[in-house]
Amino acid sequence: MADAAGPKPPLLECRRSDFALPPDLHYLNCAYMGPLPVRAQEAGVAGVRAKAAPTAIEPADFFRDSDEARALFAQIIGARDPERVAIVPSVSYGIATVARNVHCTAGDSIVIAAEQFPSNVYAWRRLAAATGAAMRVVGPRSDSARGESWTEALLDAIDERCAVVALPHVHWTDGTRFDLERIAEKTRAAGAALVIDGTQSIGAMPFDFERIRPDALICAGYKWLLGPYGIGFAWLGERFDDGVPLEETWIGREHSEDFQHLIDYRDTYQPGAARFDVGERSNFILLPMVIESMRLVLDWGADNIQRYCDRLCAGVLEEAATLGFRVEASQWRGAHLYGLRWPPGMDQGILGTALRTRNVFASLRGSALRVSPNMYNDADDVNALLDALRADSQTPGSSGPPSKRADGSPTAPSSNVAAPASSNVAAPPSSNVAAPANGGGERAASSPER
Numbered sequence: 001m002a003d004a005a006g007p008k009p010p011l012l013e014c015r016r017s018d019f020a021l022p023p024d025l026h027y028l029n030c031a032y033m034g035p036l037p038v039r040a041q042e043a044g045v046a047g048v049r050a051k052a053a054p055t056a057i058e059p060a061d062f063f064r065d066s067d068e069a070r071a072l073f074a075q076i077i078g079a080r081d082p083e084r085v086a087i088v089p090s091v092s093y094g095i096a097t098v099a100r101n102v103h104c105t106a107g108d109s110i111v112i113a114a115e116q117f118p119s120n121v122y123a124w125r126r127l128a129a130a131t132g133a134a135m136r137v138v139g140p141r142s143d144s145a146r147g148e149s150w151t152e153a154l155l156d157a158i159d160e161r162c163a164v165v166a167l168p169h170v171h172w173t174d175g176t177r178f179d180l181e182r183i184a185e186k187t188r189a190a191g192a193a194l195v196i197d198g199t200q201s202i203g204a205m206p207f208d209f210e211r212i213r214p215d216a217l218i219c220a221g222y223k224w225l226l227g228p229y230g231i232g233f234a235w236l237g238e239r240f241d242d243g244v245p246l247e248e249t250w251i252g253r254e255h256s257e258d259f260q261h262l263i264d265y266r267d268t269y270q271p272g273a274a275r276f277d278v279g280e281r282s283n284f285i286l287l288p289m290v291i292e293s294m295r296l297v298l299d300w301g302a303d304n305i306q307r308y309c310d311r312l313c314a315g316v317l318e319e320a321a322t323l324g325f326r327v328e329a330s331q332w333r334g335a336h337l338y339g340l341r342w343p344p345g346m347d348q349g350i351l352g353t354a355l356r357t358r359n360v361f362a363s364l365r366g367s368a369l370r371v372s373p374n375m376y377n378d379a380d381d382v383n384a385l386l387d388a389l390r391a392d393s394q395t396p397g398s399s400g401p402p403s404k405r406a407d408g409s410p411t412a413p414s415s416n417v418a419a420p421a422s423s424n425v426a427a428p429p430s431s432n433v434a435a436p437a438n439g440g441g442e443r444a445a446s447s448p449e450r
């Protein structure tokens, strides 16, 4: 039945066949690293091959893919001006660019959410030290209503002395969601710059660009955009129009398309945010890959991803609550990223081992198990997670080890698990798949050692 917003499109089916995940891997850790879609792998291989005979790479190629990637990212975030998108290698690079170009003096304050990923912290600490501005690091007021109380605390911290507010949309450790619309309104009224790290939400969660109107929105490409490592995007608003980039790239200067006259040095930049692009931004391997990944993400739609994850995990969350795990109310967290806070006294070691032995990949973060599903997950994945969550209550002497299906996979009462629209997954050959690595910006996996 149609609601006020009109009829909802039907739920998408599981999209595991777009990936090369091994069939026995329960990968619930997109917040750590998004698996690369097969079509992005193929684009990367094509990029490598093109470099073998570089005559095929023409001057126009230095611009075409960059512009397409800007356009796709702008579409994903809902911005109308792709020329405002800069290509960056990392969030830390994008934040450093912004920190270099915001106006901040002694007596000002820089407001950030507590325990953010370091890439949205260190540049602000440096700016505060250099200018004499005060850092205001704001945490939640309550552990039971984190999103709401944290938003309130942030709103209280934003006043006329505030020069910058630097936040994510959802917190990287447990998916706690901030009310960016309200925060944006207060930030604007204070004349401060709103800087969003969208890494853990953009691609998987709708972002209302027109209502939030950030000054900067920066996003790594390798998580929810499903791209390769080493490429991301920064949308930069008018405040940065005459900004100074971290590097002075040749391609960021006016008329850089004219390769014959590059030594006619120019004082003016290319229009838009291209001046802020990282050097060698026209990466002939990474750009085609991230373009393919972003097309896929756009094809799915963030709203559909939320609905899919919501339905897939409904049963897990229900039973987790009966086992004593606490989870934030749905409007204050992502459906694609949430923390299961374990009950006092629960043995984390047992949980870690239970996850590992079932080949379930999620992340232990502080006092929560961070679960981050996506369109490639199915009922088997959430059944395996649920089975692991039960392990602490199944220590020897109680109900014993979890039962197994004939094929060796764990079972869960189907009433407890919301099955996805389709679980008939075409399993790719496992030889295509690199073993999960323990690298990158954060430790990940079902236990500290993986």
Ligand SMILES: Cc1ncc(COP(=O)(O)O)c(C=O)c1O
Binding pocket: 031, 032, 089, 090, 091, 092, 093, 117, 119, 168, 172, 197, 199, 200, 220, 232, 441, 442
């Ligand atoms: C919220 C958030 N921002 C940024 C990053 C990555 O930062 P960078 O691209 O600077 O390595 C991560 C990695 O886990 C993250 O969770």
